[in-house]
Amino acid sequence: MSSVATALQHHFTDFKQQKESVVLGMWSFLVQEVMFFGGLFGTYAVYRAQYPGAFALASSELNVNLGGANTIVLICSSLTMAMAVHAASKGDRAAIAVWILLTIMFGSIFLGVKVVEYKEKWDHGLIPGIQDHGLQFDHEGTPRPTGFALYFGLYFAMTGLHAIHMIIGIPILLSLAINGLRGKYGPHYYTPVEMTGLYWHFVDIVWIFLFPLLYLIGAHVGAH
Amino acid sequence: MSTPHHDASHHEEEENYLTHDTTIQSWLLTKDHKRIALLYLLSITLFFTIGGFFASLVRIELLTPAGDFLTSELYNQAFTSHGVMMIFFFLIPAVPAVLGNFVLPLMVGAKDLAFPRINLASWYIFMAGASCAVLAVLSGGLDTGWTMYPPYSSTYSQSRVTLAVLGVFIAGFASILTGVNFIATVHRMRAPGLTWFRLPLFVWANYATSLVMVLGTPVIAITMVLLGLEHLLGFGFFDPAKGGDPVLFQHLFWFYSHPAVYIMILPAMGVISEIISTFSRQKLFGYSFVAMSSLAIAILGFLVWGHHMFTTSQSAYTGILFSALTFLVAIPSAIKAFNWTATLYKGSVVWETPMLFAFGFMGLFLIGGLTGLFLATMGMDIHLQDTYFVVAHFHYVMVGGGVMGYMGGIHFWWPKITGKMYSQFWSKLSALLIFAGFNFTFFPQFILGYMGMPRRYHSYPDEWQVLNVMSTVGASILAIGYILPGIYLAHSIFFGKKAPRNPWGATGLEWQTSSPPPPHNFHETPIVTTEAYDYQSLPLSETPEKEAEHV
Numbered sequence: 001m002s003s004v005a006t007a008l009q010h011h012f013t014d015f016k017q018q019k020e021s022v023v024l025g026m027w028s029f030l031v032q033e034v035m036f037f038g039g040l041f042g043t044y045a046v047y048r049a050q051y052p053g054a055f056a057l058a059s060s061e062l063n064v065n066l067g068g069a070n071t072i073v074l075i076c077s078s079l080t081m082a083m084a085v086h087a088a089s090k091g092d093r094a095a096i097a098v099w100i101l102l103t104i105m106f107g108s109i110f111l112g113v114k115v116v117e118y119k120e121k122w123d124h125g126l127i128p129g130i131q132d133h134g135l136q137f138d139h140e141g142t143p144r145p146t147g148f149a150l151y152f153g154l155y156f157a158m159t160g161l162h163a164i165h166m167i168i169g170i171p172i173l174l175s176l177a178i179n180g181l182r183g184k185y186g187p188h189y190y191t192p193v194e195m196t197g198l199y200w201h202f203v204d205i206v207w208i209f210l211f212p213l214l215y216l217i218g219a220h221v222g223a224h
Numbered sequence: 225m226s227t228p229h230h231d232a233s234h235h236e237e238e239e240n241y242l243t244h245d246t247t248i249q250s251w252l253l254t255k256d257h258k259r260i261a262l263l264y265l266l267s268i269t270l271f272f273t274i275g276g277f278f279a280s281l282v283r284i285e286l287l288t289p290a291g292d293f294l295t296s297e298l299y300n301q302a303f304t305s306h307g308v309m310m311i312f313f314f315l316i317p318a319v320p321a322v323l324g325n326f327v328l329p330l331m332v333g334a335k336d337l338a339f340p341r342i343n344l345a346s347w348y349i350f351m352a353g354a355s356c357a358v359l360a361v362l363s364g365g366l367d368t369g370w371t372m373y374p375p376y377s378s379t380y381s382q383s384r385v386t387l388a389v390l391g392v393f394i395a396g397f398a399s400i401l402t403g404v405n406f407i408a409t410v411h412r413m414r415a416p417g418l419t420w421f422r423l424p425l426f427v428w429a430n431y432a433t434s435l436v437m438v439l440g441t442p443v444i445a446i447t448m449v450l451l452g453l454e455h456l457l458g459f460g461f462f463d464p465a466k467g468g469d470p471v472l473f474q475h476l477f478w479f480y481s482h483p484a485v486y487i488m489i490l491p492a493m494g495v496i497s498e499i500i501s502t503f504s505r506q507k508l509f510g511y512s513f514v515a516m517s518s519l520a521i522a523i524l525g526f527l528v529w530g531h532h533m534f535t536t537s538q539s540a541y542t543g544i545l546f547s548a549l550t551f552l553v554a555i556p557s558a559i560k561a562f563n564w565t566a567t568l569y570k571g572s573v574v575w576e577t578p579m580l581f582a583f584g585f586m587g588l589f590l591i592g593g594l595t596g597l598f599l600a601t602m603g604m605d606i607h608l609q610d611t612y613f614v615v616a617h618f619h620y621v622m623v624g625g626g627v628m629g630y631m632g633g634i635h636f637w638w639p640k641i642t643g644k645m646y647s648q649f650w651s652k653l654s655a656l657l658i659f660a661g662f663n664f665t666f667f668p669q670f671i672l673g674y675m676g677m678p679r680r681y682h683s684y685p686d687e688w689q690v691l692n693v694m695s696t697v698g699a700s701i702l703a704i705g706y707i708l709p710g711i712y713l714a715h716s717i718f719f720g721k722k723a724p725r726n727p728w729g730a731t732g733l734e735w736q737t738s739s740p741p742p743p744h745n746f747h748e749t750p751i752v753t754t755e756a757y758d759y760q761s762l763p764l765s766e767t768p769e770k771e772a773e774h775v
Contacts, residue, residue: 011335013749017412021338025408032400032442039446039476043461046472054467129457146467153459157450 007189019191026195030202033165037206040158044213047154051147058151059217061126063117067215070113071207077106078204085197088180088190096180096193103200104173107166114163121152128153155214162210165203172196240643240740255340256743261326262641263347268314268322269710271354274361275309278302280703283665283696291683299682300367301383307370309361312392313354315626316484319491320437321350321402323633324430326641328406330734330741331424333415333750338408339401346401353395360384360391369680371477374462374470378454385455393448396441399487403437406430415733417752424732424756425501425514429494432518436483436490436525444480447473471536478529486525488622489589490518492629493560496582499632500564502730503579504571507757510563517556524553534605543602550600557593561586576728577648580655581632588624588662592617595670610680613673616666624662631658631709638713639727643740644720650712657705664698731757 012018048055084099121127125134128149135149176193179185185193241258251259281302285293294302329337337343360366366388368377377385410423410431451473453459460466462473501508508514530538530546564586573579595617598604608614635655639645668691673679677688684692726735737746754761 009340010744011338011340011413021408021412024411025339025342025404028404028407028438029400032404032438035439036442036446039443039450039479042476043450043472046469047461047467051467128459129453149460150467153453153461157453157459161446161449 007184015188022191022195026198030198033202037158037161040154040161041209041213044154044158047147047150048213048217051145051150054145054147055151056217057145058148058155059215061121061124062155062215063120064215066113066117067211070110071211073106073110073113074204074207077103077110078201080106081197081200084176084180085190085193088185088193089187091183091186091190093181093183096185097177100173100177100180100193104170104177107170107173111163111166114159121156126152127156158210158214162203162206165206169196169200169203173200238738239742240738241743242643242740244743253344255336255344257325257329257337257340257343258641258741258745260343260347261322264317264321264325264350267347267351267354268317271309271313271358272706274358275306275314276703276706278306278309280699282306283699285682286684286692287696289684289686289689289692291681294682296682297367298365300369300680301361301365303680304366304369305361308357308366308388308392311370311484311488311622312395313350313357315488315622316399317350317402318488318626318630319495319633320406320430320433320487321346321398323495323630323637324406324426324433324491325402327637327734328427328430329409329413330640330737330745331427331732332410332413333418333733333746333752334409334413335744335746337405338413339405342401343405346398346405349401350395350398353391353393353398356387356391356394358391360387363387371474371481372451373477374451374454374473377451378458378462381455386452389448389452389455393445393452396445396448399437400441403434403441406434407438410434415750415752418733421512421515422752422755423515425497425508425511425518426491426494428515429490429497429518432522433487433490435519436487436522439526440480440483440487443476444484447476447480450476471533471538474533474536475529478532479526482529482532483522483525485618485621486521488626489629490521492585492626492633493518495629495633495636496564496585497560498730498732499578499582499636500567501757501759502636502728503574503576503582504568505574505729505759506567506571507755507759508563509566509569510559511756513559514563517559520556521553524549524556528553528600531600531605534602535609540602547600547602551597554593554597557589561590561593575652577646577651577655578632578636578728580652580659581628581635584655584659584662585625585628585632588620588628588659592620592622592624595620607676608673610678611673612669612677612679615679616669616673619662619666619669624666628658631655634709634713636728637734638716639723640734640739640741642717642720643723643738644716645723645727646716646720647712650708654705654708654712657701657708661698661701661703661705665695665702666698668692668694668698729762731759731762 008015008018012021080099080102084096084103087095087099122131125131128135132149135144135152137143173196176196180193241256251263254260254263281294282299285291285299285302287293291299325337325343329335360383364384366381366385367383368381368385372385372389377389410427414423450459450461454462454468458466460468462468462470464470497508497514528546528550530542531550534543534547564582595613599608599614599617635646635651672688672691672695675688677684723739725737725739727739728735733746733750733752734741736750
């Protein structure tokens with residue numbers, strides 16, 4: 001119980017005020033995140049409208065199976081995160097740690113698959129400014145259409161920024177697992193778990209938009 | 225009502241936020257919003273000085289028509305460094321991070337901002353970003369203009385673009401965190417009885433500013449990421465040769481940077497509302513209109529960015545829309561100006577130094593705002609785009625408005641911040657010098673711009689020399705006006721008279737606690753029973769004269 005008592009910071013009058021402030025602050029921060037990614041989605045919209053064919057062609061270079069599997073992995077991680085928040089609200093120490101470790105596991109699988117995908121792009125020379133022979137000509141020597149390289153610029157900017165968000169999330173999750181095991185969270189106080197959950201779900205939702213926009217254009221436009 | 229105050233003034237050695245712990249560590253690791261405000265104050269004063277140094281290089285070069293003092297490359301660096309330092313590292317944090325940080329929790333009757341640790345983190349983030357920018361300026365300069373348009377910043381720049389871009393990116397998060405902190409504080413930390421429509425207008429202004437910070441700043445951050453990728457790796461987002469579009473950068477840049485103008489001016493308007501009401505000893509006329517006009521400016525400010533691009537490939541129809549929306553922003557700004565003026569009517573106007581700055585603000589912002597309408601008119605803008613008319617216009621808004629408001633706020637709350645009174649004579653002289661020097665500097669630039677003098681060149685035809693010399697002379701007066709406060713304010717810390725709790729006889733909660741305030745702001749949480757600026761029911765003991773007798 002003493003850990004719960006010390007969790008109230010001096011400048012708040014009670015737990016209710018503290019929790020409401022933190023929740024509002026977190027949502028404001030997520031609004032900021034929406035605008036942050038929004039700049040990228042806006043740029044994507046402009047160039048996809050300008051180069052629909054090149055975007056569809058470039059999209060067909062991605063591995064839809066890996067991307068699809070990763071989507072499922074990430075949705076699972078959101079489920080385990082939601083379970084962790086539930087466990088924290090019950091004060092179930094072991095369950096908090098287990099669900100959070102599962103979340104970390106799914107997150108790591110996602111990032112591992114992402115590494116495999118990036119490696120493929122490296123091998124095919126699809127990385128702008130670093131390894132870009134495949135962005136100029138395909139393997140038969142035909143020049144790539146205008147907008148093809150822009151697609152991959154956006155692909156790496158968007159998935160890269162998304163991955164950075166996940167990488168930031170994992171150590172935070174780890175600290176929650178440790179604090180959870182130590183019994184810091186219970187029915188009176190589990191705000192950190194809940195807030196990290198909001199963040200994690202947000203990052204998942206970004207991917208839910210990235211997956212169709214980046215991987216499924218070919219299927220949509222019929223470029224195959 | 226006045227009993228606690230009498231007690232406070234008899235206990236000379238009462239502990240306050242400055243004296244309760246004086247180690248360097250206690251300052252660098254402080255979570256007290258008042259101390260963090262002072263950290264910001266010192267930092268942005270430094271960056272203002274650096275920015276001012278580069279401004280003086282520009283003005284010295286423009287004394288003579290020939291480009292003889294600086295080469296064109298160095299001149300590019302001088303005006304770019306001036307712009308980057310002043311905008312990102314002085315004007316944007318000035319009122320919110322210094323005055324807002326100090327006063328906002330006091331005004332809402334809270335012990336601190338909602339997130340004190342994040343507040344401290346924001347200062348460190350700000351300093352990290354500023355260090356990158358200063359390093360960029362020192363290690364080879366930046367020659368792209370503060371707007372960093374590609375291809376200047378991508379294909380053709382030979383300067384430290386990456387470092388500067390990183391600096392702006394990092395510093396942006398300081399601004400975002402301040403915004404998040406203010407929003408949560410205003411929503412959840414208000415003292416009992418302090419309803420939304422009892423809030424001082426400075427709080428409303430900072431709340432509106434926070435919305436702009438949270439919604440706009442992330443867009444400049446991601447734009448800086450894209451520009452960095454463009455500059456370093458040639459991703460081609462803004463390169464026509466690779467299918468990209470440089471105008472897209474301008475859209476993204478101004479989506480933030482136009483609202484950023486409101487980050488600079490809105491909180492300054494909040495300061496003016498406080499000062500006008502206090503020194504007229506009247507309730508601010510049209511309180512709810514002034515409060516709502518802040519929100520209106522924050523919202524409309526997001527819909528006008530295209531007016532920076534009338535001369536680009538943006539379509540004429542888009543231009544017409546942006547032009548019309550830009551005219552709309554004039555309405556909430558005018559609402560404020562008219563309400564301030566109406567507050568003076570039949571008020572007991574007192575000519576204290578903050579009031580002089582507030583009057584300066586009203587005059588200069590009026591000119592700045594009205595010339596903005598000239599520029600929002602598409603036909604006029606074709607003629608005036610990239611001339612000194614634009615330079616004069618935004619200096620009237622951002623310096624004549626933003627900096628005057630900041631100076632007014634510093635002079636208004638200085639007794640609260642330091643517990644000391646400054647020299648009336650020197651501070652009034654400084655306010656007059658700043659007002660006169662400012663007009664001498666920038667009014668001739670309207671004429672120069674109208675005659676067609678383009679910005680960002682280090683030489684010009686002979687017939688423009690007289691006006692340029694006027695401008696440089698004015699800038700010298702302005703410089704003295706800015707150096708003076710540095711001297712007499714510093715002097716007041718050591719030799720100033722002790723400030724009473726409420727030297728101006730003002731109504732805000734910040735004047736109910738001692739000067740300087742105790743570490744946790746209030747000995748007891750205040751309970752608010754009246755509207756803001758309720759001078760009618762303020763006890764007679766709270767008049768400035770009565771306060772002065774206690775000293």
